[in-house]
Amino acid sequence: MNKPLFAIAVALGIASVAAVHAQAPAAVSRAPAINDAQIANIVYTADQIDITAAKQALKKSRNEDVRAFAKEMVRDHAAVNAQALTLVKKLDVTPENNPTSESLSKGAAAELKKLAVLKGAAYDKAYVDNEVAYHKTVNAALSGTLIPAAQNAQLKSLLETGLKLFQEHQMHAEHLARQLH
Amino acid sequence: MFRTMILIASLALAGGSLPASAATKAAQHATAPAHVVHVIVIDKMQYGPMPTDVHAGDIIEWVNHDIFEHSATARDGRFDVDLKPGATVRMTTVAGTTAFFCKFHPGMTGTLVVK
Numbered sequence: 001m002n003k004p005l006f007a008i009a010v011a012l013g014i015a016s017v018a019a020v021h022a023q024a025p026a027a028v029s030r031a032p033a034i035n036d037a038q039i040a041n042i043v044y045t046a047d048q049i050d051i052t053a054a055k056q057a058l059k060k061s062r063n064e065d066v067r068a069f070a071k072e073m074v075r076d077h078a079a080v081n082a083q084a085l086t087l088v089k090k091l092d093v094t095p096e097n098n099p100t101s102e103s104l105s106k107g108a109a110a111e112l113k114k115l116a117v118l119k120g121a122a123y124d125k126a127y128v129d130n131e132v133a134y135h136k137t138v139n140a141a142l143s144g145t146l147i148p149a150a151q152n153a154q155l156k157s158l159l160e161t162g163l164k165l166f167q168e169h170q171m172h173a174e175h176l177a178r179q180l181h
Numbered sequence: 182m183f184r185t186m187i188l189i190a191s192l193a194l195a196g197g198s199l200p201a202s203a204a205t206k207a208a209q210h211a212t213a214p215a216h217v218v219h220v221i222v223i224d225k226m227q228y229g230p231m232p233t234d235v236h237a238g239d240i241i242e243w244v245n246h247d248i249f250e251h252s253a254t255a256r257d258g259r260f261d262v263d264l265k266p267g268a269t270v271r272m273t274t275v276a277g278t279t280a281f282f283c284k285f286h287p288g289m290t291g292t293l294v295v296k
């Protein structure tokens with residue numbers, strides 16, 4: 001994969017969040033498709049990030065509702081990733097690391113560190129607030145960039161089901177956040 | 182779903198794995214009226230079409246085609262069926278209209294009407 005395409009992939013990742021507000025038509029027409037191998041990698045990375053955060057929550061939180069939410073995150077995101085891996089094998093594509101997944105990982109590592117030092121109710125609130133924000137970002141990327149770009153029908157279908165799932169997670173997190181405030 | 186789809190009373194209790202000949206026999210010898218099995222499929226984060234013409238005592242077979250765990254949980258508490266990925270779970274109906282949802286993904290909803 002060449003450098004310019006990488007750069008555009010990053011732009012796409014960021015644009016997807018901004019797309020909710022406004023986007024220059026020029027940026028849309030210029031946007032080439034991010035490839036399936038990169039999409040698979042981004043989705044896998046995004047899932048792993050949420051699983052890692054949930055595992056941290058299961059170590060730190062004593063709030064039953066927060067723990068139930070975290071268990072659901074581990075279970076559902078692991079299921080998506082198992083499916084993604086099966087699909088990647090079947091399609092014989094090698095997931096490609098790319099700037100979008102790299103920046104996702106970087107951001108997540110920083111967030112984990114921030115959360116690590118919090119305790120009790122402050123931790124619960126911060127974890128859940130971050131889950132709301134994180135699912136919003138991932139859902140915007142899925143609907144704005146990844147789903148439209150996916151070429152393989154099975155990958156597209158997995159992403160679409162994933163979007164429905166993560167929208168449920170976002171709602172669940174938002175509900176939990178209201179409870180904790 | 183058609184009422185003729187599966188017609189059994191005791192077969193359902195036996196776990197549905199009897200050979201066809203045994204099933205026929207069981208149906209013939211059943212003294213209670215045959216209860217129909219209605220299938221509700223869950224796929225891609227939603228409940229499939231609701232069966233019509235469901236009568237009290239009929240069986241609902243929940244089939245989870247998703248890779249995610251779901252549930253069919255009645256708002257009034259009359260049933261709460263846990264559905265692991267790929268699971269098939271049966272329950273016997275009672276008369277009434279019941280709104281239900283998934284405990285894990287509450288945006289998933291449905292209404293079951295039993296006469």
Ligand SMILES: [Cu+2]
Pocket residue numbers: 250251252283284285286289
């Ligand atoms: Cu569900």
